[in-house]
Amino acid sequence: MSEDEIHLIVDQLSISFGGLMALSNVHFELRKGEILGIIGPNGAGKTCLLNCISGFYRPQWGEILFKGRNLVKVAPHVIPNLGISRTFQNVELYTGLSTLDNLLAARHMFIDYGVGSALFHFGRAKREEIKHRRIVEDIIKLLEIEDIRDHTVGSLPYGLRKRVELGRALVQEPEVLLLDEPMAGMNVEEKEDMARFIIDVNELKGTSIILIEHDMGVVMDITERIIVLDFGNKIAEGIAGDIQKDAKVIKAYLGKT
Amino acid sequence: MGAMERETETIPKLLRKRAQEHGRRKIAMRKKDYGIWNEYSWQEVYDHVRWVAYGLLSLGFEKGDKITILGDNDPEWYWAEWAAQCLGGAAVGVYIDCVPSEVKFYLEHSDSTFVFARDQEQVDKVLEIHEQVPGVKRVIYWDPRGLWFYDHPSVMDLKDLEALGRKHAQDHPELLDDLISLGREEDIAAFCYTSGTTGLPKGAMLTHRNLLYAVKALWQYNAFLTTDNYLSYISPAWVTEQMLGLAGGVLVPFVVHFPEKPETVQKDLRDIAPDIIFYGARLWESLASTIQVKMTDSTPLKIFFYRVASALSHNRLKAREKGQRVNVALRLLHQLADFVVFRPLRDRIGLARCKVGYTAGAAISPDMMRLFHAIGINIKNLYGSTEASVVSLHKDGDIRYETVGVPFEGCDVRVSEDGEILVRNDGVFVGYYKNPEATERALRGGYYHTGDAGVRDKGHLIYFDRVDEMIQLSGGKKFSPQFIEIRLLFSPYIKDAMVFGGEDRPFVTAILNMDFDNVGKWAEKNKLAYTTYMDLSQKKEVRGLLAGIVKELNSVLPEYTRIKAFVSLHKEFDPDEAEMTRTRKLKRKPIEERYRDILSAMDEQKDSVRVESKVVYRDGKVGTVKTQVFVNTLSDNGGRGR
Numbered sequence: 001m002s003e004d005e006i007h008l009i010v011d012q013l014s015i016s017f018g019g020l021m022a023l024s025n026v027h028f029e030l031r032k033g034e035i036l037g038i039i040g041p042n043g044a045g046k047t048c049l050l051n052c053i054s055g056f057y058r059p060q061w062g063e064i065l066f067k068g069r070n071l072v073k074v075a076p077h078v079i080p081n082l083g084i085s086r087t088f089q090n091v092e093l094y095t096g097l098s099t100l101d102n103l104l105a106a107r108h109m110f111i112d113y114g115v116g117s118a119l120f121h122f123g124r125a126k127r128e129e130i131k132h133r134r135i136v137e138d139i140i141k142l143l144e145i146e147d148i149r150d151h152t153v154g155s156l157p158y159g160l161r162k163r164v165e166l167g168r169a170l171v172q173e174p175e176v177l178l179l180d181e182p183m184a185g186m187n188v189e190e191k192e193d194m195a196r197f198i199i200d201v202n203e204l205k206g207t208s209i210i211l212i213e214h215d216m217g218v219v220m221d222i223t224e225r226i227i228v229l230d231f232g233n234k235i236a237e238g239i240a241g242d243i244q245k246d247a248k249v250i251k252a253y254l255g256k257t
Numbered sequence: 258m259g260a261m262e263r264e265t266e267t268i269p270k271l272l273r274k275r276a277q278e279h280g281r282r283k284i285a286m287r288k289k290d291y292g293i294w295n296e297y298s299w300q301e302v303y304d305h306v307r308w309v310a311y312g313l314l315s316l317g318f319e320k321g322d323k324i325t326i327l328g329d330n331d332p333e334w335y336w337a338e339w340a341a342q343c344l345g346g347a348a349v350g351v352y353i354d355c356v357p358s359e360v361k362f363y364l365e366h367s368d369s370t371f372v373f374a375r376d377q378e379q380v381d382k383v384l385e386i387h388e389q390v391p392g393v394k395r396v397i398y399w400d401p402r403g404l405w406f407y408d409h410p411s412v413m414d415l416k417d418l419e420a421l422g423r424k425h426a427q428d429h430p431e432l433l434d435d436l437i438s439l440g441r442e443e444d445i446a447a448f449c450y451t452s453g454t455t456g457l458p459k460g461a462m463l464t465h466r467n468l469l470y471a472v473k474a475l476w477q478y479n480a481f482l483t484t485d486n487y488l489s490y491i492s493p494a495w496v497t498e499q500m501l502g503l504a505g506g507v508l509v510p511f512v513v514h515f516p517e518k519p520e521t522v523q524k525d526l527r528d529i530a531p532d533i534i535f536y537g538a539r540l541w542e543s544l545a546s547t548i549q550v551k552m553t554d555s556t557p558l559k560i561f562f563y564r565v566a567s568a569l570s571h572n573r574l575k576a577r578e579k580g581q582r583v584n585v586a587l588r589l590l591h592q593l594a595d596f597v598v599f600r601p602l603r604d605r606i607g608l609a610r611c612k613v614g615y616t617a618g619a620a621i622s623p624d625m626m627r628l629f630h631a632i633g634i635n636i637k638n639l640y641g642s643t644e645a646s647v648v649s650l651h652k653d654g655d656i657r658y659e660t661v662g663v664p665f666e667g668c669d670v671r672v673s674e675d676g677e678i679l680v681r682n683d684g685v686f687v688g689y690y691k692n693p694e695a696t697e698r699a700l701r702g703g704y705y706h707t708g709d710a711g712v713r714d715k716g717h718l719i720y721f722d723r724v725d726e727m728i729q730l731s732g733g734k735k736f737s738p739q740f741i742e743i744r745l746l747f748s749p750y751i752k753d754a755m756v757f758g759g760e761d762r763p764f765v766t767a768i769l770n771m772d773f774d775n776v777g778k779w780a781e782k783n784k785l786a787y788t789t790y791m792d793l794s795q796k797k798e799v800r801g802l803l804a805g806i807v808k809e810l811n812s813v814l815p816e817y818t819r820i821k822a823f824v825s826l827h828k829e830f831d832p833d834e835a836e837m838t839r840t841r842k843l844k845r846k847p848i849e850e851r852y853r854d855i856l857s858a859m860d861e862q863k864d865s866v867r868v869e870s871k872v873v874y875r876d877g878k879v880g881t882v883k884t885q886v887f888v889n890t891l892s893d894n895g896g897r898g899r
Contacts, residue, residue, distance in 0.1 A: 133292075137292055138291075147521045150524075200403065
């Protein structure tokens, strides 16, 4: 595997909370343009790993290398600027704002005009706002949420909120997308839709994706490679078919056999 | 040549004329995209049509060829259809929810050589049956989403077709103009397949003259303006959109608007506030029931204002119907009511600027017509058919709710001895494609035989029902089940109804489909817990609710047509199970066949009947659902209701 194919490296990452070792010596590489699945039982450290990559947690040991930078030292609000965006397991949107405003708000980091021009909304401010709106509308179209554009997010059903949250991550035009259980609590149809959107994003924009998901069927269907975590340790890595047969994985999921 | 030119008017010639007259100065279309209304001038529209036409030419399209279009209402549909018509070809529209086998039927039967399919879903349908229809040369899509990596040799992007066309246009700059000039008004412009309540669909061939006739006729009663906004919302697979949108769009011309997505129509409608709206009777019905339910859900103050305003407005209508003068006080009060209540209400439903609302497809009850007139929407019965275009319409100031209006000037309408409506006008079609027997039968004696039962009354035309649907009762009298069904549907709690009766049945019975949303709301209000449609439909309270509605209707019906027993069906009628057509017309025969047990249980006045029905799940597995359906018998004193 050549060097330039690798998008992100997690190297010997460890983090502990008091005496609890949440992640120990986790190492893996994310390749450019792939969908990498992370699975594991409850409390295995999956979300913890995403929190480390997105800067929410500071790991005690190890490195996360992205574009030649060690993300461990980067503040969480800077990480999206580098090209990594995420969604949350429990939807974290502004419930009082409309879908459109939620998405536009996520583009605040690209705002490049000063207070003066913002106040009068001419010239640069206007041009930039049009550009932002266009990018947001692209995502609205991609995720087929035109009909809820002006709906308050708080009034939307759960499945749609999840979709809006994916949209918010996408309008930041990330190179790497971290999805934390995007299909939790959805019905079959909503899951199918979400899976299609994830594949569309991956194919159309070439975004590399790390996907945490509990629904094994979905993970096996849409990911190329899978990493299995158990009690903070990586116990397996490989393609879907091999993972299903792996003795350690079966043991972690089903207990002793 | 000059005189000939003026006489023979075709849709492409009109389109070319609009482009010459208005160029880039006037808007022809607006399409909502990216949350904003994007405009196309007449020149831009004409350019697209030219490129598509040249593209088709370069791929071997010949005069008389057919294209099939599968899609939603988009400018691209219009361009493709007009392009085919420029080349002397015809367009065949197909509903987007057709399954591959149906698509195959249309492609095969119409001998289409090109298919325009909106998106991945539609392209996939065509590809599934592609091998079986060798006549199809290309499948052209206009929404590339999900199709980025398709490499099927016959699948292509509309943009690429236009690029081919642009090149071809450079090499043959005069060719298309000549072809358009060659067009004649008796050329076939479109095939409209009749919805097929019985047997396979028949492809009615419509000429340019046929399609242009409808708007010309409507013009007699309503002044259309070139500034009028029109929302393209009915599927162009239906003749109505062909006549109003595709023909009227170039003839008047209207500014044609396309909604962003089918799901956003309600919102887009409010954005545009169209001047002319055409809804099927079904849609008016559901709109009426939405208004009623939303109003009862409203705040006490609003309910109060609505009630007062409605009472006022109904009084005014009644006075007018009787030909009395409306006194000044009532007129002033009505204006106040209009300002306070009705204008905001009309705005809510997107009809703030609506000059006229047409209804057709099925008869609509007088009560509902009154409801719309009362809130200030000028709704009019329009009678016509795919094969005979428009026939009659209500005139302003001469509206009789029980009729379908007065025949248009130049439209010869007769009623045959056995009660069938016969029509002769410029809209009468030239025949069914590849079906000379049916053509002969429909057009015998120089009139189009509508198959509708009706009668002329003081200039007006009254429509009863389809001739075949009039049913002889055991007592020897004839009755129209539809007449009763329509009145049942006026209740917001009933979504579908089918009424049965006949020589072999002791009395009239009915199968009802409750409206899940509205009955569900009602149940919540009455603290009635339920799980599924099946569960709710069989609840004693719900059956009581429906019985009340039936009783009230019985009180206004003649004795012999009163409903003596009904069931609240455990499931909704479904087009996928062949119980209704794609335009949501119920199919009597299949329903009678399928629910034979229920019907005989009603005839025998049993208490309940066990029903087993097959269901096909999403993954293709077939299962059976068993349930008990209760029969509700009504006593003879149905007249007590009111």
